[in-house]
Amino acid sequence: MLGPNRTFGAFAVSVILLSLPLSPEARARGAKSVTSEEYQKLDDAARRRMIQRYVKRSPRGKWEVLLRSYRIRTDISDEAALALAVKMDEFHAGFTSIFKGPFRIRALPDLYALKDSASFRSAIDEWTGEHVPVHANLTGLFSYRGSKYALFGCAEGGDERLYRILFHEGTHHLLHFYIGREFPRWFNEGVATNFQDWDVSLSAERNIYESIWKSRYPLYLHAMATGRKLEEKELPKPDLIRLMASTDEEWLDPKGDPTPLYAQAWGFVNFLLSSGASGQKNVNTLITSFRRGVKFHKVAPPAIRLALARQYQEYIENVIVPHVECSLPVGRSLRAGNVRAATLVVREGLKKHPKSFELLYYQGLLALEAGDAAGAYKVLRSLEKRKPRHPLLYRTLAKAALAAGDKPKARTWRRKALRENYRDEEARELLK
Numbered sequence: 001m002l003g004p005n006r007t008f009g010a011f012a013v014s015v016i017l018l019s020l021p022l023s024p025e026a027r028a029r030g031a032k033s034v035t036s037e038e039y040q041k042l043d044d045a046a047r048r049r050m051i052q053r054y055v056k057r058s059p060r061g062k063w064e065v066l067l068r069s070y071r072i073r074t075d076i077s078d079e080a081a082l083a084l085a086v087k088m089d090e091f092h093a094g095f096t097s098i099f100k101g102p103f104r105i106r107a108l109p110d111l112y113a114l115k116d117s118a119s120f121r122s123a124i125d126e127w128t129g130e131h132v133p134v135h136a137n138l139t140g141l142f143s144y145r146g147s148k149y150a151l152f153g154c155a156e157g158g159d160e161r162l163y164r165i166l167f168h169e170g171t172h173h174l175l176h177f178y179i180g181r182e183f184p185r186w187f188n189e190g191v192a193t194n195f196q197d198w199d200v201s202l203s204a205e206r207n208i209y210e211s212i213w214k215s216r217y218p219l220y221l222h223a224m225a226t227g228r229k230l231e232e233k234e235l236p237k238p239d240l241i242r243l244m245a246s247t248d249e250e251w252l253d254p255k256g257d258p259t260p261l262y263a264q265a266w267g268f269v270n271f272l273l274s275s276g277a278s279g280q281k282n283v284n285t286l287i288t289s290f291r292r293g294v295k296f297h298k299v300a301p302p303a304i305r306l307a308l309a310r311q312y313q314e315y316i317e318n319v320i321v322p323h324v325e326c327s328l329p330v331g332r333s334l335r336a337g338n339v340r341a342a343t344l345v346v347r348e349g350l351k352k353h354p355k356s357f358e359l360l361y362y363q364g365l366l367a368l369e370a371g372d373a374a375g376a377y378k379v380l381r382s383l384e385k386r387k388p389r390h391p392l393l394y395r396t397l398a399k400a401a402l403a404a405g406d407k408p409k410a411r412t413w414r415r416k417a418l419r420e421n422y423r424d425e426e427a428r429e430l431l432k
Helices: 024-029 036-040 044-054 078-098 117-128 159-179 185-195 204-214 217-226 240-244 248-252 259-274 277-292 302-335 339-352 357-369 373-381 393-403 407-420 425-429
Strands: 005-010 063-066 071-074 110-114 140-145 148-154
Touching: 036 078, 044 078, 063 078, 071 078, 078 110, 078 159, 110 117, 110 159, 117 140, 117 148, 140 159, 148 159, 159 185, 159 277, 185 248, 185 259, 204 259, 204 302, 217 259, 217 302, 240 259, 240 302, 259 277, 259 302, 302 339, 302 357, 339 357, 357 373, 357 393, 373 393, 393 407, 393 425, 407 425
Parallel strands: 071 110, 110 148
Antiparallel strands: 005 140, 063 071, 140 148
């Protein structure tokens, strides 16, 4: 799959980026060690001093900066250049902390963040030295030629969308160096579509469970599984065996729509990552086998692929379908303050999906809000060891335990909630 001149594209949407105050230690370290959260809290004068120190203007009119992991080039602004460098260094550190083992980063990649589609395409052509035909909807790219490596992102959709694109392309780049040899495109895209939504300040486990809420691909998988149209399009049925046999030509066809392939690849990797130790062991087996040069048909022979396909179908039916049909409407109703509508959806949803971890979570949450601490605690405790789980389960368990009078357990779950998201102020305020 990977060759001397390869590209990987992203069709991207949004990411959540949050901030922390800059500590005295971080001020002493300087920009090369500052997190994006710390950087965003700098006052204007301190930020301008950092920009003047690290950002340069190139003869071609772009702002350039190199901190640790990426050589940033952008036509947006000098401030955007430094913010990109800080955030992408943090992403790089987060990736390498999750995937253990030696990385052989032989060359720093160029990272181009371009303000519009015209400059995006121009930068690709300039970097490659030739005109590269790309899909009209392409907004991100990882490319390498010989010993040269580059990431490209179009910023027309705003900062959040740009970071999501660059996390996707950055995953392609790091997987390429981590594995160091040819491996299937569906796996490459499946990992990248999961990582593109990650908030690097959250724990890995929390990010895994957040992905289903941030990604648009569950909507596609639901439509594919139920035979419904989405965006006026007829979609194929999910087919893991077919996905694993997909070719580069199918992914890169400029006249085709690869979204169903992306959706299935996202879903399969999310299914593995979110199913606990066994699924993550399977991901690790795939990665380490690819690193050793084992061909995919030997890593996953037909019998194993058929078993995975059956499990993947169960994941779509038992996780994706109730998530789209019930959990998303419940979330919308609760955000609008319509508890009655949320309660009705949960009640009807559980008749159809009695084991749905998300619907049981909402049943417990609604019971807690209604003052039934004992009932809420009973339901929520039954979900503690379930995989997947709702991303806010630990915080809500802590609240339910406290309301039910179980302070020791409330402390345990509060600690877990803060361990996976140290910025969770609602959890922090419990037991004070």
